[in-house]
Amino acid sequence: MFLFKYCKSVTIYRMMEERIVIKAKLIFGFLIVIYTSITCPFAADTVSANQTVRYNETIISAQESFELGFFRPGKSMNFYVGIWYKNLPNKTVVWVANRNTPLTHTSGELTLTLQGALVIRDATNGHVVWSSANSSTTSVKKPIGQLLDTGNFIIYEEGEGISQEDPKWQSFDFMTDTLLPGMKFGWNLIKGIDRHFTSCKSVDDPAAGNFTSRIDISGYPEVILRDGQEILFRSGPWNGLSFSGTPNLKPNQYFNFTFVLNEKEIYYQYNLIQTSVITRLVLSPSGRPERLLWSESKQEWSFYDAPETDACDQYALCGPFGSCNIQNSPACSCLKGFEPRSPHQWRNIDWSQGCRHSIPLDCDPAEGFNKYSNLKLPDTRESWYNQTMTLVECEKMCKSNCSCTAYTNTNISGTGSGCLLWFGPLMDIKTYAENGDTLYIRVSASELGNVSNKRTRRGPLQFTGTPEHEQENDPENKSDDEDLELPLLGLSTLVTATNNFSVDNKLGEGGFGPVYKGVLEDGQEIAVKRLAQTSTQGLHEFKNEVISISKLQHRNLVKLLGCCIERAEKMLIYEYMPNKGLDSFIFDRSQSKLLDWPTRYHIIIGIARGLLYLHQDSRLRIIHRDLKVSNILLDKDMNPKISDFGMARSFGGNQIEANTNRVVGTYGYMAPEYAGDGTFSIKTDVYSFGVLVLEIVCGEKNRGFTHKEHGHNLIGHAWGLHKEGTSLELVAKCLGESIDAPQVLRSIHVGLLCVQRHPEDRPTMTSVIHMLGSEGSLPSPKEPGFYFGESTQGFYEGSYEASSTNELSITTLNGR
Ligand SMILES: *[C@@H]1O[C@H](CO)[C@@H](O)[C@H](O)[C@H]1NC(C)=O
Ligand SMILES: *[C@@H]1O[C@H](CO)[C@@H](O)[C@H](O)[C@H]1NC(C)=O
Ligand SMILES: *[C@@H]1O[C@H](CO)[C@@H](O)[C@H](O)[C@H]1NC(C)=O
Ligand SMILES: *[C@@H]1O[C@H](CO)[C@@H](O)[C@H](O)[C@H]1NC(C)=O
Numbered sequence: 001m002f003l004f005k006y007c008k009s010v011t012i013y014r015m016m017e018e019r020i021v022i023k024a025k026l027i028f029g030f031l032i033v034i035y036t037s038i039t040c041p042f043a044a045d046t047v048s049a050n051q052t053v054r055y056n057e058t059i060i061s062a063q064e065s066f067e068l069g070f071f072r073p074g075k076s077m078n079f080y081v082g083i084w085y086k087n088l089p090n091k092t093v094v095w096v097a098n099r100n101t102p103l104t105h106t107s108g109e110l111t112l113t114l115q116g117a118l119v120i121r122d123a124t125n126g127h128v129v130w131s132s133a134n135s136s137t138t139s140v141k142k143p144i145g146q147l148l149d150t151g152n153f154i155i156y157e158e159g160e161g162i163s164q165e166d167p168k169w170q171s172f173d174f175m176t177d178t179l180l181p182g183m184k185f186g187w188n189l190i191k192g193i194d195r196h197f198t199s200c201k202s203v204d205d206p207a208a209g210n211f212t213s214r215i216d217i218s219g220y221p222e223v224i225l226r227d228g229q230e231i232l233f234r235s236g237p238w239n240g241l242s243f244s245g246t247p248n249l250k251p252n253q254y255f256n257f258t259f260v261l262n263e264k265e266i267y268y269q270y271n272l273i274q275t276s277v278i279t280r281l282v283l284s285p286s287g288r289p290e291r292l293l294w295s296e297s298k299q300e301w302s303f304y305d306a307p308e309t310d311a312c313d314q315y316a317l318c319g320p321f322g323s324c325n326i327q328n329s330p331a332c333s334c335l336k337g338f339e340p341r342s343p344h345q346w347r348n349i350d351w352s353q354g355c356r357h358s359i360p361l362d363c364d365p366a367e368g369f370n371k372y373s374n375l376k377l378p379d380t381r382e383s384w385y386n387q388t389m390t391l392v393e394c395e396k397m398c399k400s401n402c403s404c405t406a407y408t409n410t411n412i413s414g415t416g417s418g419c420l421l422w423f424g425p426l427m428d429i430k431t432y433a434e435n436g437d438t439l440y441i442r443v444s445a446s447e448l449g450n451v452s453n454k455r456t457r458r459g460p461l462q463f464t465g466t467p468e469h470e471q472e473n474d475p476e477n478k479s480d481d482e483d484l485e486l487p488l489l490g491l492s493t494l495v496t497a498t499n500n501f502s503v504d505n506k507l508g509e510g511g512f513g514p515v516y517k518g519v520l521e522d523g524q525e526i527a528v529k530r531l532a533q534t535s536t537q538g539l540h541e542f543k544n545e546v547i548s549i550s551k552l553q554h555r556n557l558v559k560l561l562g563c564c565i566e567r568a569e570k571m572l573i574y575e576y577m578p579n580k581g582l583d584s585f586i587f588d589r590s591q592s593k594l595l596d597w598p599t600r601y602h603i604i605i606g607i608a609r610g611l612l613y614l615h616q617d618s619r620l621r622i623i624h625r626d627l628k629v630s631n632i633l634l635d636k637d638m639n640p641k642i643s644d645f646g647m648a649r650s651f652g653g654n655q656i657e658a659n660t661n662r663v664v665g666t667y668g669y670m671a672p673e674y675a676g677d678g679t680f681s682i683k684t685d686v687y688s689f690g691v692l693v694l695e696i697v698c699g700e701k702n703r704g705f706t707h708k709e710h711g712h713n714l715i716g717h718a719w720g721l722h723k724e725g726t727s728l729e730l731v732a733k734c735l736g737e738s739i740d741a742p743q744v745l746r747s748i749h750v751g752l753l754c755v756q757r758h759p760e761d762r763p764t765m766t767s768v769i770h771m772l773g774s775e776g777s778l779p780s781p782k783e784p785g786f787y788f789g790e791s792t793q794g795f796y797e798g799s800y801e802a803s804s805t806n807e808l809s810i811t812t813l814n815g816r
């Protein structure tokens with residue numbers, strides 16, 4: 001039993017690890033305990049009334065998880081009282097008492113007063129610089145302060161067993177910038193406590209910074225991140241499974257999470273599933289909410305998760321009734337049935353006015369609701385809700401009030417329940433490719449059911465049928481999708497599926513190993529990538545990486561279905577693409593006729609979007625490093641899907657460039673700085689993309705191409721034609737009439753911008769997409785890399801020659 005932990009003495013560690021006993025005191029007054037204090041093996045986790053902790057002393061939780069005491073952050077000259085992880089090498093502070101009132105010297109004293117307040121005094125003059133109590137706090141009779149292993153410091157009344165559950169005071173109620181497992185982020189409505197994040201000014205200064213993140217409860221609760229008063233980001237409301245605007249928050253192996261909403265409390269909380277895991281959620285000094293995970297092997301914090309932050313997360317970017325879709329260019333569009341309020345401003349990329357109903361509403365009883373799928377639900381600050389109503393009751397209620405503009409369930413789990421109503425303009429809607437929420441929006445009678453299920457090629461917004469007949473995006477199906485644990489397949493399953501990796505099943509060779517076609521027992525076709533066994537990567541790292549990659553989802557990326565780790569084998573299982581690689585079309589005399597210009601353009605745009613997602617929109621920053629025609633697969637509708645990004649290099653948050661001694665890639669697509677020095681960055685991919693574009697336009701391989709007259713390679717040839725203003729000569733013969741000349745010229749121009757010699761001159765994928773989609777003038781490209789005026793031989797000489805149909809990736813190359 002917990003009571004008989006034999007050491008009841010108060011021991012306080014000195015900072016220098018030298019232990020001294022300051023005071024021995026009974027915690028449980030009614031028990032007579034034999035004093036064993038001098039040899040006590042436990043650190044003290046408690047502080048008793050009138051006891052003082054000095055600068056060189058700390059309090060340590062029972063299992064030694066956390067430590068409380070004075071500290072000096074980084075380069076700061078100030079001293080604070082805080083709580084940090086006891087066993088991590090660098091003090092990672094999770095809570096600060098006097099963040100705004102630091103001491104400037106070491107003569108501070110932390111005391112638990114006889115009234116039960118924790119106070120920090122400046123010992124030189126006796127002034128209180130911080131106190132846990134204020135005038136409205138009632139005093140505690142026999143107070144005890146205790147640092148728990150959760151990282152919570154609590155003050156409770158001696159002798160009351162239950163008081164630890166509901167302490168008089170706890171540090172968890174006064175969050176700084178960190179949410180630990182078990183902490184409640186949100187409201188205690190009874191006590192009026194609003195636990196929220198306030199960023200630190202900097203890593204060296206824990207003072208309250210400009211960013212806050214709190215649960216707003218003026219309507220249906222949602223998390224709002226602000227810079228001062230300005231709203232930066234909204235989580236969207238809790239839909240029963242996750243926040244509408246954070247689709248990445250999914251069940252996982254490390255922690256589970258809940259959102260509690262009742263008359264007493266409204267909060268978000270997460271708890272560890274594996275207690276050995278160390279994780280925290282922090283609002284960084286720059287205002288980014290970040291989930292960090294302690295890596296035992298690397299001995300550092302690594303990013304586990306941060307909400308996707310693409311341009312569409314910027315609050316209300318597209319104005320009222322506008323919807324933001326990062327896969328489109330431009331990102332803003334009006335919802336179906338709506339039109340720009342100010343067409344002129346809209347055309348000039350000023351979306352602030354937003355959209356309005358194409359056919360205005362006039363409170364006609366025949367008005368109704370159309371169903372919109374895959375959305376981030378709009379701002380709920382002026383919404384109304386009832387958690388027990390059904391969807392049918394909800395519709396009735398919304399219909400009966402003409403100012404009600406939209407409704408949906410509050411809880412999509414199960415068959416869906418609850419009612420959430422919006423009044424007035426719908427703000428800050430985002431459209432996802434999948435797994436978004438459903439919203440029923442009021443439209444005029446004539447617009448009812450005026451919907452199209454077809455996703456047009458350029459028509460971005462997913463818009464699906466009427467409420468009653470719509471099955472495919474039923475919320476019921478969503479809960480299954482949430483469970484995104486990546487399946488682990490057995491080696492024997494894959495041996496069977498691929499006919500023991502028979503040569504006949506081999507589809508090709510990727511940058512990281514051969515790829516085989518396989519058929520699972522249930523008939524599903526798969527592509528199995530068998531990673532070369534030379535990898536030095538540890539198993540744990542591989543697993544982590546695969547789990548991260550499985551979260552990459554974009555319609556222009558090949559989907560990862562599972563993986564296999566057995567004995568020395570590491571394999572990745574992807575969806576099978578029946579149309580194979582783009583190379584089998586554009587470089588094939590007869591097949592190439594099937595790819596007309598609109599299809600080619602569609603493919604170019606798709607690749608650009610997939611690459612942008614890898615570079616920027618996914619939480620990992622991924623550099624593909626082996627982008628080439630044969631790594632672009634085509635689905636049955638000729639949508640391009642980038643493959644082989646699986647083992648590409650992922651970068652942490654701000655890293656933009658790296659160096660490798662293992663150059664992977666394919667000659668003809670490799671940027672000069674990469675092939676030469678092994679330096680790679682997103683601009684290395686941009687270069688390869690440029691080569692791809694030229695190849696798609698021209699239907700020739702950069703590498704195989706040698707101009708009959710001047711011996712230029714494809715890039716050199718394209719550059720020459722561009723300078724002479726005759727770029728159209730580059731266009732593949734088979735394209736004939738189908739070309740849209742301005743679009744072709746623009747594509748070539750952008751391609752040449754991408755293959756410029758200096759990485760800093762090349763555009764980012766964001767601007768590539770922008771340039772391809774706009775009509776404005778383009779900058780002039782500078783001379784391309786790997787363009788050898790007289791001859792193409794220089795670089796390519798002595799390189800590995802592959803058969804004409806099979807471009808080999810170079811997996812090792814003795815870099816410098
Ligand atoms: C509290 O501590 C101060 C100084 O440490 C001491 O003078 C005082 O008597 C103590 N009060 C009680 C009630 O123990
Ligand atoms: C801690 O510091 C105080 C004053 O700064 C000093 O008087 C005391 O001896 C120190 N305690 C130990 C154990 O070093
Ligand atoms: C005192 O604390 C309560 C809650 O702990 C808080 O709501 C109140 O604003 C505080 N009052 C002052 C004057 O700081
Ligand atoms: C915080 O806000 C103040 C006042 O608006 C501004 O001067 C300061 O630069 C901001 N700090 C940061 C880190 O943004």
Ligand SMILES: *[C@@H]1O[C@H](CO)[C@@H](O)[C@H](O)[C@H]1NC(C)=O
Binds near residue numbers: 256257271272273
């Ligand atoms: C989360 O996991 C913990 C530990 O396994 C468990 O006690 C708790 O009930 C779980 N909570 C939820 C909401 O699933």
Ligand SMILES: *[C@@H]1O[C@H](CO)[C@@H](O)[C@H](O)[C@H]1NC(C)=O
Binds near residue numbers: 090301
């Ligand atoms: C710990 O601090 C040292 C010195 O500031 C730094 O070099 C090291 O990277 C830090 N380690 C971690 C895990 O943050």
Ligand SMILES: *[C@@H]1O[C@H](CO)[C@@H](O)[C@H](O)[C@H]1NC(C)=O
Binds near residue numbers: 386387389393
């Ligand atoms: C919610 O709706 C139910 C069923 O319509 C009703 O009984 C209940 O009183 C409503 N609750 C609130 C708070 O309006």
Ligand SMILES: *[C@@H]1O[C@H](CO)[C@@H](O)[C@H](O)[C@H]1NC(C)=O
Binds near residue numbers: 401423
């Ligand atoms: C419609 O809803 C609004 C907002 O809740 C409310 O102010 C108004 O009184 C309602 N009108 C009717 C007719 O119920």
Ligand SMILES: *[C@@H]1O[C@H](CO)[C@@H](O)[C@H](O)[C@H]1NC(C)=O
Binds near residue numbers: 261387412414
């Ligand atoms: C949401 O619905 C599910 C399934 O009906 C239910 O188990 C859960 O308690 C509901 N959540 C809330 C917050 O009402």
Ligand SMILES: *[C@@H]1O[C@H](CO)[C@@H](O)[C@H](O)[C@H]1NC(C)=O
Binds near residue numbers: 447450
């Ligand atoms: C349906 O929508 C289209 C445009 O999206 C519009 O042109 C057409 O008039 C609408 N049909 C009806 C019956 O309102």
Ligand SMILES: *[C@@H]1O[C@H](CO)[C@@H](O)[C@H](O)[C@H]1NC(C)=O
Binds near residue numbers: 471474476477
């Ligand atoms: C889930 O979706 C499938 C089609 O994708 C449909 O056949 C099935 O009925 C749906 N299940 C539920 C429970 O709605």
Ligand SMILES: *[C@@H]1O[C@H](CO)[C@@H](O)[C@H](O)[C@H]1NC(C)=O
Binds near residue numbers: 495500
């Ligand atoms: C698969 O092939 C390997 C060698 O290529 C052979 O050693 C192994 O026995 C084969 N396994 C099966 C199940 O046929």
